Amino acid sequence: MATPQLTAAVVDDDELICRASKRLLNSFGIRADTFNSVEALLETLSSASSPLPGCLIIDFEMPGIDGLELQRRLVPTGVPIIFVTATDDDAVRGKALARGAIGFLHKPFDSDLLMRTVWIALGLPQASEAL
Template identity: 60%
Template sequence: MREIADFQMPGIDGLELQRRLAPTDMHIIFITGHDDPAVRQKALATGAASYLKKPFSDAELIKAVENALELRKLP
């Protein structure tokens, strides 16, 4: 499974969402307008497929989706 989610949502942030979804083996692509390098590092280290800072290009989004699809193929 794959998911694209904004990092800052009402009532929950991306790291909490990722923690809750970890048992499902879901690969999340986060998008954010408020990039924090430490948060980016933690999200990627704990399983995010990608972490894109707004604004991002079509090519960056396509690459992130391709990477998430490749992660699903890995054992």
């Protein structure tokens, strides 16, 4: 039986965050697609040939549709969501977690913590030996 493809989508309007996250995820064997807006992600997901990612890593504060609205729209899909944001608002954090977010990490994020959270989101044993 083939091993399922481990995938994540990173949604952040900061290109440096997208590149760093993709590099980190790839180094652990997780294919990462990056998007600079929620609209770009939604457009890709609306394609019938585009499978849902194993998890989403999203910024809260984005131009246009913000992270909480994206989370609201994607709740029915069951895709695990991890917020990585500079927002330090307890109300936003509370809403995200109450709606089922797997994590709410602050920028600059700790790579080890992000990877542990991604492993949980993907439903895999934590690769603590690899961290």
